[in-house]
Structures are given as C-alpha cells and as structure tokens.
Amino acid sequence: MKTINLEYPFDKNKIPNEPIALALGFFDGVHLGHQAVVKTAKQVADKDNLKLAVMTFNQSPSTVFGSESEDSFRYLSTLTRKEELFSDLGVDYLYVVKFTDSLIKLNGQEFVDNCIISLHAQAVIAGFDYTYGPKETANMTTLVDYAKGRFSITSVDEIFYNQGKLGTTSIKAALSNGEITNANEQLGYNYQNTGTVIHGLKRGRELGFPTANLDVDKKEYLPADGVYITEILIDDIWYPSMTSVGFNITFDDVMELSIETYILNFNQDIYGKEVKLKWDKFLRPEIKFAGIDALIEQLKQDEKDTENYFEKTV
Structure with missing residues (x-):
C-alpha cells in the first residue's frame, strides 16, 4: 500500500493516473463499521478491475468543526496504525488530505469536482452517514446529484452492536469503562x-x-x-x-x-x-x-x- 499526503488544491503529479474505487471516511479505529465500507469498496474494485483507494484526513473532523482541540483529542488509531489496518484490508492507495481553510470552504459540488474526481474515482463507497460539508447539503443523498453520473455510488448501511450503534463513540465509552471485550468485539481486533x-x-x-x-x-x-x-x-x-x-x-x-x-x-x-x-x-x-x-x-x-x-x- 502507498500512502499519499495531499493538500488542497491537489498536486496532480502525486496522484496515480488510474481509475479507482474510493472509500471515504475518517475511519478512526477502522472498526467493524469502517471495515464494512472498505470491504465493500474492495468488492467493487475487484468487480470493475479498479485499484482500491481510501481517502481520509490528517486530523479528526471533530477537532476542526467541533468543540475539541487537536491537542486534547485522543485517537483510537493514529495514522501509522491506520496504515497497518488498511494494508491488511487490501488497500492500494491511502490518501491523507490535510484540513486547510481552502478545503473547509468547499461546498458539496466543489468537493466532488475538485477532490473526488481529481483522484480518478470511478466508484465511491462510504457509510450511510458520511458527510463532506454541511450535513444538510453534503451527504450521501445529495452526492447522487453532485456526481452527475461520473461515478457509481454505494452507501453502506449502519451496523449495530448490543442494540446500539456500533462506532467510535461507543468504542471509546467501552474503553473508558474498562470493557475491553466489548471494545474489541466492535473493533474486530x-x-x-x-x-x-x-x-x-x-x-x-x-x-x-x-x-x-x-x-x-x-x-x-x-x-x-x-x-x-x-x-x-x-x-x-x-x-x-x-x-x-x-x-x-x-x-x-x-x-x-x-x-x-x-x-x-x-x-x-x-x-x-x-x-x-x-x-x-x-x-x-x-x-x-x-x-x-x-x-x-x-x-x-x-x-x-x-x-x-x-x-x-x-
């Protein structure tokens, strides 16, 4: 797997000129829900003879759009750990995009045109709740309109654990309570x-x-x-x-x-x-x-x- 660091606007010379199936998400923890997204993307890539790529960010969106600071935020997986987990899942390219003011200012259509398309995505796969801007206008439903038929879209359904949503928040809660078995079951490792x-x-x-x-x-x-x-x-x-x-x-x-x-x-x-x-x-x-x-x-x-x-x- 090759890790490629990008800053908007993307340097085209850093991007391999070949079609990809692109999995989108921040993927903190690369837990079972994240793995479902990447495995679905892998199936699409294999079916359509595409390379498998993941696009993530250099820091948590919570530290950019939320109330937490990057200094105090604690991750389930650092970039190094993500690289190990994504490599095990068969990812060919890991794009790590830096949060910058110019990137944050993009609207949904601009994000699709200038980020997704520039990576040569022929198929885009993400969780049902993935957003790439204001959630009211930049979500998996509006992605269909922004795509304009240029790539296929696959939305991966929510995964539940013990009748609740499986996710980074519930895993952190389990770790905070010493519930290691619970956390490990949600992580899948x-x-x-x-x-x-x-x-x-x-x-x-x-x-x-x-x-x-x-x-x-x-x-x-x-x-x-x-x-x-x-x-x-x-x-x-x-x-x-x-x-x-x-x-x-x-x-x-x-x-x-x-x-x-x-x-x-x-x-x-x-x-x-x-x-x-x-x-x-x-x-x-x-x-x-x-x-x-x-x-x-x-x-x-x-x-x-x-x-x-x-x-x-x-």
Whole structure:
C-alpha cells in the first residue's frame, strides 16, 4: 500500500493516473463499521478491475468543526496504525488530505469536482452517514446529484452492536469503562497502544514483579484505570503480559498516570525500545491495598489468572 499526503488544491503529479474505487471516511479505529465500507469498496474494485483507494484526513473532523482541540483529542488509531489496518484490508492507495481553510470552504459540488474526481474515482463507497460539508447539503443523498453520473455510488448501511450503534463513540465509552471485550468485539481486533519503554520507580522489581514502564503516545486513547491481560510486541515477537493502568494508589508518591507491564517469563533489558501493547481482557480495578504483602498476594493471583488465560487461548 502507498500512502499519499495531499493538500488542497491537489498536486496532480502525486496522484496515480488510474481509475479507482474510493472509500471515504475518517475511519478512526477502522472498526467493524469502517471495515464494512472498505470491504465493500474492495468488492467493487475487484468487480470493475479498479485499484482500491481510501481517502481520509490528517486530523479528526471533530477537532476542526467541533468543540475539541487537536491537542486534547485522543485517537483510537493514529495514522501509522491506520496504515497497518488498511494494508491488511487490501488497500492500494491511502490518501491523507490535510484540513486547510481552502478545503473547509468547499461546498458539496466543489468537493466532488475538485477532490473526488481529481483522484480518478470511478466508484465511491462510504457509510450511510458520511458527510463532506454541511450535513444538510453534503451527504450521501445529495452526492447522487453532485456526481452527475461520473461515478457509481454505494452507501453502506449502519451496523449495530448490543442494540446500539456500533462506532467510535461507543468504542471509546467501552474503553473508558474498562470493557475491553466489548471494545474489541466492535473493533474486530484487540485494541492496541504504542509506546516507548522508560525508566520508572523500579518498585515492581522490589515486589518481585519487574515491569516495563511505558510512555504511550499522547495522541492515543487509553483504557480505564485497572489491571488487564495484555500482550506486548518487542522486536517483532508478542509476549504474554499483564498491565496496570493507574496511579499505584497503594503508595502515596505517584502523581502521574502510569502504564506498567509485567511480561511473563521474560528477562531482557528493553529500555528505550518502541513497543506495541495489545489489550486482551480486563482483570480487576485498581485497588488500594492495606500493605505490601496484600499487594504481592494479589499480583501473584493476577499472574496466575494471566497464565490461565493464555493456556486456554493457545
């Protein structure tokens, strides 16, 4: 897959001169609903002998048109993660369009004429609620008029989960409640974060449970405080692990949120390494223990529960 960064007006020299099936959306999380759009686009592309392309944006529309700032917004998937997921779905070209004042000022017809058509789209596929300007005038219904027969249009229906709408909002809500299984089912894969292993207080080592302290990308959404069964990717190998998110409330000297991962049967120096963390299952909430001994006993139980989980999933 090739990623192509564009800024309006598009540089024609950056755009491959071949017809495409174009999937539209921001695709934060590339969850099951997004996957349905891309898979539908893939079917159209294969049927019509077209390349498969996705057009997304460099930042969330919520930070451009909504009340959230880009500095405070947290993503389910960074661009790097999106590239991995789209590549797995068979996408040939990923167009990442930068939000600029000139782009934002386009009306629906101008967006179609100057963006969609310029990418050589022969087919356009998007979710039923996709908009490309004011939702009253730039939606999937009005797209038929703007297209003027120059490309086919496929609208992908809404997907539901537990009698509610499946989407980025419901996935973030699940993560915020520690409902990892719920979030993973909506995503269609186990949620991941990326980070760097940094030095911590080394308290885990003193307790007999040495942990890798992770500095997670500040742009990524984190699950709720608690202890989880996880997997950590180090040098292209996934290792079973358990991870604590929180403030180590048994102690009084931790002022900032920490992400600490205890890796089962592992004894390597990994300080400074870039890693990925995959969230498999919620174990328990963060607990303030009466003393060190009680904490150690609970950690032993957490380790046993983690071992049992991986024995059953192998």
